[in-house]
Structures are given as C-alpha cells and as structure tokens.
Amino acid sequence: MIRLSRQDWKAIRAETDNDREWLPGPQQKGENPLTGLEVGEEQVEAWLATLTMAEDLLEGRKLLPHFRITASTGQGINMKRFFEEPKPFDLVLSITGPAIAPYLESGEIVTSGEFDQIQRQFGGGGFLTFALWFN
Structure with missing residues (x-):
C-alpha cells in the first residue's frame, strides 16, 4: 500500500488537466x-510523511509508543516483530501491557509531536478524512 500510494502521488503531481478529478x-x-x-501541497507532504512513518514502524526502524509502558521504561513496540512473530492476541492484556511485552525494545520511538505535526497539516478536514480519501 505504501509503495503504491507513493506511485499514485507521483502520477497525480504530474497530471496537468483539471477535469473531474477524483483525487486532485x-x-x-x-x-x-x-x-x-x-x-494543497501541505496535505501531500503530510501524507508522504505519514507513509514514511508507517513504513518505519512496519520495518521496525522506529517503535510505537505504549501509553502505559514507554514513559516508564523508554521502550516501544517493534511492529515488525508484532506482525512477523504473532502470539495469541488479547485486547485487554495488550492495553494493560503484558501481551505486548515480547515486542518491547529500546530505540527511536515515534512521538506524539510527530503525530500532531502531521495532523495539523491536514487542517479542518482532519487526517482521517484525507486518509480515507487518499486510499
């Protein structure tokens, strides 16, 4: 999805007409x-930054914070390992922490500031609206 979205935006940016655009x-x-x-260019740049962040998380280059664990241990969830080394999923134990313990690592953790910066660039429409539209 990430690779194809980048290809889409390369083609969209190259288009010159302005006639009945589904995704202008x-x-x-x-x-x-x-x-x-x-x-606007701000939304495209924010979307491309979102793709990079998602790719970094899915490849394990960055870690996903967990609200109960990251602040106290400095560790985050390695999403690559979460998907490639699955264990039985328990929502309650994932929220409280024990179920994600096997995937915790030290490293660069995505911050709320990074999420907030991307969100601000989408303006009044909001990230979710654009994400649904862009996909």
Missing part, C-alpha cells in the same frame, strides 16, 4: 465535489 493534486485547484476539500 495540489496543482489542480478547487474543492472536490465528493469531500468539499481542496488538496
């Missing part, structure tokens, strides 16, 4: 009739 690029001005939103 920043060079194609006007609100989209479906969403009422306009895509």
Whole structure:
C-alpha cells in the first residue's frame, strides 16, 4: 500500500488537466465535489510523511509508543516483530501491557509531536478524512 500510494502521488503531481478529478493534486485547484476539500501541497507532504512513518514502524526502524509502558521504561513496540512473530492476541492484556511485552525494545520511538505535526497539516478536514480519501 505504501509503495503504491507513493506511485499514485507521483502520477497525480504530474497530471496537468483539471477535469473531474477524483483525487486532485495540489496543482489542480478547487474543492472536490465528493469531500468539499481542496488538496494543497501541505496535505501531500503530510501524507508522504505519514507513509514514511508507517513504513518505519512496519520495518521496525522506529517503535510505537505504549501509553502505559514507554514513559516508564523508554521502550516501544517493534511492529515488525508484532506482525512477523504473532502470539495469541488479547485486547485487554495488550492495553494493560503484558501481551505486548515480547515486542518491547529500546530505540527511536515515534512521538506524539510527530503525530500532531502531521495532523495539523491536514487542517479542518482532519487526517482521517484525507486518509480515507487518499486510499
């Protein structure tokens, strides 16, 4: 999905017309009739940053924070190991911490500031609206 989304945006940015765009690029001005939103360069850059963050998490280059564990131990969840070394999933034990203990590591942890910066670039439409639209 990440690779294909990058390819999509390369093609969208190269497009020059402005005729009935399902997913307009920043060079194609006007609100989209479906969403009422306009895509600016800020949203495209934020989306590409989101893809990079997701890829870093899925490849284990960055770790996902856990609200109960990261602050006290400085460790985060290695999502690559979470998906590649699955164990029986228990929602309650994952939320409270014991079920994710096997995937905890020290390393670079994605911060709430990184999430907030991306969220701000999507403006009033919000990240979720754009994420659903862009995918």
